[in-house]
Amino acid sequence: MVYLGIDIGGTETNYGLIDDDGELGTIRTKETPMESLTLFLDMMGDIYDEYADQIEGMAVSMPGIIHSKTGYAVHGGSLKYIKKMNMVEMLETRCQTTIHVENDGKAATLGELWKGNLKNIQQGIMLNLGTGIGGGIIVNGELLKGHHYSAGEFSFIKTNAARSKDADYMFGFQNGIKKLFQKIADQCNVPLASVDGYMMYELIEAGNKKAAICLNEYCYTLAIQLFNLQMILDSERIIISGGISGNPLLIQLINKNVTKVYEEELGENLFVMPTIMESKFGNKGNIIGALYNYKLNEE
Numbered sequence: 001m002v003y004l005g006i007d008i009g010g011t012e013t014n015y016g017l018i019d020d021d022g023e024l025g026t027i028r029t030k031e032t033p034m035e036s037l038t039l040f041l042d043m044m045g046d047i048y049d050e051y052a053d054q055i056e057g058m059a060v061s062m063p064g065i066i067h068s069k070t071g072y073a074v075h076g077g078s079l080k081y082i083k084k085m086n087m088v089e090m091l092e093t094r095c096q097t098t099i100h101v102e103n104d105g106k107a108a109t110l111g112e113l114w115k116g117n118l119k120n121i122q123q124g125i126m127l128n129l130g131t132g133i134g135g136g137i138i139v140n141g142e143l144l145k146g147h148h149y150s151a152g153e154f155s156f157i158k159t160n161a162a163r164s165k166d167a168d169y170m171f172g173f174q175n176g177i178k179k180l181f182q183k184i185a186d187q188c189n190v191p192l193a194s195v196d197g198y199m200m201y202e203l204i205e206a207g208n209k210k211a212a213i214c215l216n217e218y219c220y221t222l223a224i225q226l227f228n229l230q231m232i233l234d235s236e237r238i239i240i241s242g243g244i245s246g247n248p249l250l251i252q253l254i255n256k257n258v259t260k261v262y263e264e265e266l267g268e269n270l271f272v273m274p275t276i277m278e279s280k281f282g283n284k285g286n287i288i289g290a291l292y293n294y295k296l297n298e299e
Contacts, residue, residue: 001056003294004097005287006047007104008032008062010078010131014287015047017054020295022115022288037081041094048095057098058091059290061107063134065150068102068293074149078131102293104128104286105152108279109136110143111289112239116280123235126279127154129222129242132172137233157225171225177244180218184211197244204249216253223257227265230274241279251278 005018013032017025030047033039048058063077071088087101102110109126112118118126124138132155137144144151155172163169173179177197184200185192187210203211226238244250255276262273281288 002054003291004048004051004055004058005290006044006058006060007107007283007286007290008060008079009104010034010063013043013047014283016287017051018059018287018291022111022291024284024287027284027287032079034079035081040079040081041090044091045094048097052095052097055097057100057294058095059287059294060087060091060099060101061104061286061290062087062101063104065148065153066101066103066106067149068100068106068145069297071099071101073101098294098298100290100294100297102290103134103149103152105134106136106143106145107287107289107293108134108241108281108285109138109152109239109289110292111281111285111287112279113138113141113143113289114292115288116285117239117277118237121237123233124237124239125229125233125235125274126239126241127226129175129177129240129244131176131178133157133175135241138235139233154225154229157228159221159225175218175222175225177242180214180244183214183218187211187214197247200244201247201249215250216257219250219253220257220260223254223261226254226258226276227261235274237275237277239277239279241282241285243283245278246282248278251276 001020003018006015013030014027016027030043033043065074071086073082073085073087076082088099091099105128108128118124118138122141127133127135135154136152157171158164159171159174160169181195185195279285
């Protein structure tokens with residue numbers, strides 16, 4: 001059987017056909033409408049119309065707190081027009097097929113659990129480093145959704161008790177890539193608009209010490225939160241995804257800084273550190289995991 005997989009992001013929506021085994025065909029992209037629910041539904045309908053006669057159903061990944069069993073969205077994250085509505089019922093009115101919807105971070109985690117670097121892992125964590133920090137938690141081999149379906153909303157972790165009401169001191173801001181890129185722009189005297197992951201690694205590989213320090217400091221603040229999560233969850237493996245995770249230097253620096261935090265906090269290795277590695281599927285994982293969510297809900 002063939003399905004239509006759709007990953008709705010705050011900037012772009014990626015979509016394409018995916019088969020029962022999680023094999024993706026060609027991925028196409030549309031700009032995500034940010035203005036209104038009407039434009040959003042028009043986009044989703046247009047995507048469906050392209051594939052309506054080929055598919056068994058639609059597997060959707062999107063931001064926000066999503067009740068994946070029912071399709072009810074408490075909110076749509078960056079999609080401000082989605083709030084307290086049932087996404088499945090709304091989409092099925094326009095798209096005449098079976099639809100299942102999952103939060104994007106949880107979908108990415110499900111993709112790694114089904115076919116990727118969390119396969120057969122009983123206790124694990126996945127973090128997606130983007131504008132914020134998304135991801136998911138695996139407990140006893142299953143995705144932890146939480147009583148209110150909001151487990152794994154790492155962005156909202158507080159990082160400074162003295163500034164607890166300041167959104168700048170949430171984990172998602174402190175370790176969002178926007179702050180990293182802003183720091184590199186300031187320290188290296190380059191326009192912020194020109195800074196992305198490719199440029200950052202090019203600067204570092206060319207011997208730019210300021211860029212290297214910026215990335216290392218970023219990895220240290222990330223390592224502190226990984227340490228905290230590990231103390232709570234005692235995971236076997238932590239997966240790092242996101243646009244900057246494709247370069248092996250990131251995982252090297254994260255591992256170095258996690259070791260440093262363990263030594264600073266404990267003095268000696270009284271706890272077993274988790275294995276930290278990049279995701280297998282990267283940005284494709286959201287669609288693969290959305291299909292896995294579809295299959296689990298149809299069982």
